[in-house]
Amino acid sequence: MTHKVSNVGGHHQLVFDVIQTNVGSGYHPSGVFIVPETGLYVFTWSFRVYHGGVHAVELAVNGRRMGVAFSKAPLDDSEQTSATIVISVSKGDDVFLRTGDGNNNGEIFSGPYGYTYFAGWKIHVY
Template identity: 45%
Template sequence: MLLFGFLSIWVLLFGIVHSERPLEDGLLSDVDVKNLLQRLVVLEESLEVERQRNNKLEKTVNILTTNLEQTKRTFEEKCAALEKQLQNHLEERTMMSSSKNIEEKNEKWRTFKNNWQRKPVVHSWTPLDSSSKSKNRDSDALSIQRRDSTNLKKRLLVQPSQVPPSTVAFYAQRSTNIPASEVTSNHVLVYDIVTTNVGNGYHAPTGVFIVPESGIYVFSWSFRNGDHSQHSTQLMLNNNDVGLIHARISDGSISTTGLAVLHVNKGDDVYVKIPSVNHVGTIYNDVYGRASFSGWKLN
C-alpha cells in the first residue's frame, strides 16, 4: 500500500516537473509541492521500515524452518533407535524361547534315562513244588526274614525318582512261607516278587512303599492261612495303624484281603506288618495262593 502511494506521488511530481505549463496557472503552489515532497520522504521512511520488518520476518521463518528440520531429523533418529531396540528384544526373546525348549527336551530325556536306569529288576521265580520238604522251605524263609529285617533297619538308600511321574502304581507278591516261629509281633511282611513298580516307590528288599508324590492312594494287601491257624496283619502309615484284617480257620486254607483309601504325603512309608495279637500257624505262600501288596495313585 505504501509502495503504491509512493509511486503515485512520484508520478505526479514527475509530471509536474516535466510539464510545460508554468506554476502560475494555478495547478499547484509552492506550498503544495513542498508538502508533496515531505509526504514523499515520509513514504520512503515507511517503506524502509517495512523492508526491515520483512527482513526480520524472513529471518524468523528461516530459523523456524531450520528448527523444524532438526526436530524432524531427531524424531526420525529416535524412531529408528526404538525400532532397532524392539527388533533386538524380539530376537533375544526368540533365542531364549528356543534355548528353553531345548533345555526342556534335554531335561525330559535325562529324567527318562534316570527312571529307566533306576527301574527295579523283577526277580524271576518258579512255583514251589508242593512235595518239597518243609524243612528246606522254613530254612529259606528264615534266611530271607533275617536279611529283610536288617535292610529295614538300615532304611532305603535308593530314593524315588526326583521328578514324580504322572502315574504311580505297584504290585508285589511274597515267594516263600513265613513259619510259625517267625510270625511275631511287629514282623514286617516283605513281598519280594515285584510285578509292577511305576514310579519306583516300592522297595522289595524291605517291603516298604515310599510315597514319591503326595495324593490320594488305594492300598490292598492279603495273606493266606492254613489248617488250624489264625493271623492278623495291619497296614501301617509311618508309625500309625491305618488298616487291620484277621482270619481264622480250623480246616483247609483261606486268603484274606484288606483295602484302604488314604491321603499320603511325599516321603511317607507304607508297609504291612503283624500286630501284637495272638498268632497260630504258618502264613503260606505257594501255588495255592500268595500274599500280595499293591497300591496306586488316584489323583
C-alpha cells in the same frame, strides 16, 4: 510273596520278594513302599493262612496302624483274607504290612489257590 512266614510275633514286617509292577520305584526290597508324591492312594493286601493258623495283618503308615485284616483257618484247610483302604499320604511316608500285635501263629504263605500280596496306586483327582 513266595516264602512262608511262620509263627512270628506281633509287628513282624512282611517283605515281598516278587515285584510284578513298580512304576516310580516306590516299593523297596526292605518291604517298604515310600510314597513318591503326596495324594490319595488305594492300598490292597491279601494273605493266606494255613491249617489252624491265626493272623492279623496291618497296613501301617510311618509305624501307625491304618487298616487291619484278620484270618483264622480251619484245622484241615487254609483261608484267604483281603482288605483295601483309601488313605491320604504324604511324600516320603513309609507304607508297609506287618503282623498285628495280638495272637499270631501258624504260617502266612502263597500257594496254587491264593497268594499273599500287597499293592497300591495313587488316585488322580481332577
